[in-house]
Amino acid sequence: MTQPIKVAILAMGGEGGGVLADWIVDMGEASGYVAQTTSVPGVAQRTGATIYYVELFPQAQADAAGGKPVLALMPLPGDVDVVLASELMEAGRAVQRGLVTSDRTTLIASTHRVYSIAEKSAMGDGRVDSNELLGHAERAAKRFIRFDMAQAAEASGSVISAVLFGALCGAGVLPFSRAQFEATIERGGVGVKPSLKAFGAAFARAQGEAEATHAAPPTPAPQPRHPAVRALVERVQRDFPDPVQQVLLEGVRRLIDYQDVDYAGLYLDRVAAVAALPANDGGKLLRETARHLALWMSYEDTARVAALKTRSTRFDRVRGEARVQQGQVLAINEFMHPRLQEICETLPAGFGRWLMNSTGPRKLVERMTQKGRVIQTSSLRGYLMLRTVAGMKRWRRSTIRYADENRRIEEWLARIAETAARNPELAVEVAQCQRLVKGYSDTHERGLRNYDTVMAALQRAGAAIAPATLRELRDAALADEHGHKLRAALAQHALA
The missing domain is CATH 1.10.1200 (Non-ribosomal Peptide Synthetase Peptidyl Carrier Protein; Chain A)
Structure with missing residues (x-):
């Protein structure tokens, strides 16, 4: 008995999942198929995607049988031919629901991530491992086509539904030609040119299908021109084992950006002491301590926050996310509510202690900061105000906050060393406790x-x-x- 072609689409709001389902239905009906689509919306953005379900049955076979096909309203586990997922977590959810099977289902998914509410609200790193999701999907599907479809959509000025439609055509799992797919987009009459551009790029990518199965080549070691920075890089390459070098180079880069070259040198001094510990664990203790030490040494004070808020890369990112067009004006408002303690911690220690223990000046500062302020960093005045605060990093080493954080870091490293002497595995857990700070x-x-x-x-x-x-x-x-x-x-x- 002939079975309908069964296609499930998992897409979030605003990604054109409904348009994609309508395209498949329109293409089927124009090609002599009985087509039906249904949808069940998710609860909310990123707590559940809308599931669109399409079934297609040849009209000629229905006529020959003298009846009308009965098409289902929802996909059933183990009974789906094609699953289209607009984001990697949705592909994982399709696998979890049993919609993807190794004997039947072609899974087409984007590899980009839009983090769920649970992932973003976690106090620690609540992200699901993307490599695990890819592994589960690879094992579950008969065929798995994946690439970053959000990036492909952005590059073509279109939306992800057009990219999914192109990948579906490139996969060759539906009995329709490329011309029939493209004619469907043209009949829609909206955004035809960018949709066809996205379609074509995705078609070629799906036919290649090799990108996700090849590991990326190793990142070459940086060759900085500044002599002091180059000396730090050479020290990493000379004095530390290969498995930890990439972590150390990133730590050095981060701490030079945070403070200066000498501060990055202090970081390597501390890591070298950990490397000398008697931990026969394949370098795990060294790697974890190096990673978390770099994070702790670049703690967030008001100078750091101000520096991050005034970076050109941040302005570029905001413009891209807001899709600012030529001639449009972008205003960025920052809500700043520094407490007296944070202000005192940013000042040189003597001045900070004086302000903290004073009466009149302290009350004045508290009154000025009680309700917080909105600073427009896209204006010259607001930008210069925050750049002035960011410039206070030059006396960071003389602040109360630096002394406190430095003391805590030294105590943490001493505890790691003490624990490693008797239980290296426990020392790794001590190192990872930095995640709490x-x-x-x-x-x-x-x-x-x-x-x-x-x-x-x-x-x-x-x-x-x-x-x-x-x-x-x-x-x-x-x-x-x-x-x-x-x-x-x-x-x-x-x-x-």
């Missing part, structure tokens, strides 16, 4: 409070604590901002 203002205070709580529990337990227990405490601290899960985990392990 992040952000600025209230976020930083909460993270630091959780970090101190976990380190105090480690101190009390001593050598008796298992690496898995410390990992559980850290994950509990990252699970909610109020610390309820951390307190429950401490009580469970009798470490409260």
